[in-house]
Amino acid sequence: MMYLYIVLLIAIVFLIFRIFASKSNKPDNVSMKVYYRFQEHPGQYSGSLSAKHGALVFRGERDRDDINNIVVKDIRSTDAKIEIKLQQVLVLPFKHNENVTSEVSVRFRVASAKARRVDLTNYKVRINAVVSYKNGDKKAFSTTLPMMGVYTNEHASAPNQFKS
Numbered sequence: 001m002m003y004l005y006i007v008l009l010i011a012i013v014f015l016i017f018r019i020f021a022s023k024s025n026k027p028d029n030v031s032m033k034v035y036y037r038f039q040e041h042p043g044q045y046s047g048s049l050s051a052k053h054g055a056l057v058f059r060g061e062r063d064r065d066d067i068n069n070i071v072v073k074d075i076r077s078t079d080a081k082i083e084i085k086l087q088q089v090l091v092l093p094f095k096h097n098e099n100v101t102s103e104v105s106v107r108f109r110v111a112s113a114k115a116r117r118v119d120l121t122n123y124k125v126r127i128n129a130v131v132s133y134k135n136g137d138k139k140a141f142s143t144t145l146p147m148m149g150v151y152t153n154e155h156a157s158a159p160n161q162f163k164s
Contacts, residue, residue: 029062029063029064029067030060030061030062030063030067030070030131031060031061031062031063032058032059032060032061032070032092032127032143032145033058033059033145033148034056034057034058034059034125034145034146034147034148035056035057035059035147035148035149035150035151036054036055036056036057036108036120036147036149036150036151037054037055037057037150037151038053038054038150039053039054039055052109052110053107053108053109053110054107054108054109055105055106055107055108055151056075056084056105056106056107056108056125056147057103057104057105057151058072058090058092058103058104058105058106058127059101059102059103060092060094060101060102060103061101061102062094065096066133066134066135067094067131067132067133067134068093068094068132068133068134069091069092069093069094069102069131069132070091070092070102070129070130070131070132071089071090071091071092071129071130071131071132072086072089072090072091072092072104072127072128072129073086073089073128073129073130074086074127074128075090075106075125075126075127076125076126076127077108077123077124077125077126078123078124078125078126078144079123079124081110082108082109082110082120082123083108083109083110084106084107084108084125086106090104090106091104092104120147121147121148121149121150122146122147123146123147124144124145124146124147125144125145125147126142126143126144127142127143127144127145128140128141128142129141129142
């Protein structure tokens with residue numbers, strides 16, 4: 001019985017530590033959303049759920065002028081059927097004195113041959129990124145974002161998904 005109490009105490013301390021560690025790791029005044037597009041043929045995006053290739057579109061927004069960019073260093077899908085390969089570091093740059101959104105995309109492919117039709121809405125991607133400030137400071141963070149849906153130009157007015 002004593003061992004059970006010790007294991008429960010360790011588990012509770014671990015959970016509390018994880019909660020506080022995740023709260024302190026979020027950047028200030030930055031938001032991100034993720035959309036996807038399927039590609040049946042090179043350069044031709046479509047809405048076909050049976051396509052095996054496509055692009056994830058990351059949209060970043062800032063609330064403060066002293067944020068230069070968001071550098072996305074790693075992207076992983078939380079589902080084994082979707083394979084995302086980051087061939088270079090993604091940078092979401094922000095223009096000087098403008099609070100506009102910045103977009104960047106990365107290619108993906110559906111890895112599972114068993115998946116005939118895949119709707120990626122609400123699938124999740126795990127990202128590791130860094131927010132760079134004008135004074136040279138950098139703040140690393142990692143978060144998991146759900147895919148909002150198929151990318152269109154109408155998403156510019158959609159509400160923020162990741163906000164801190």
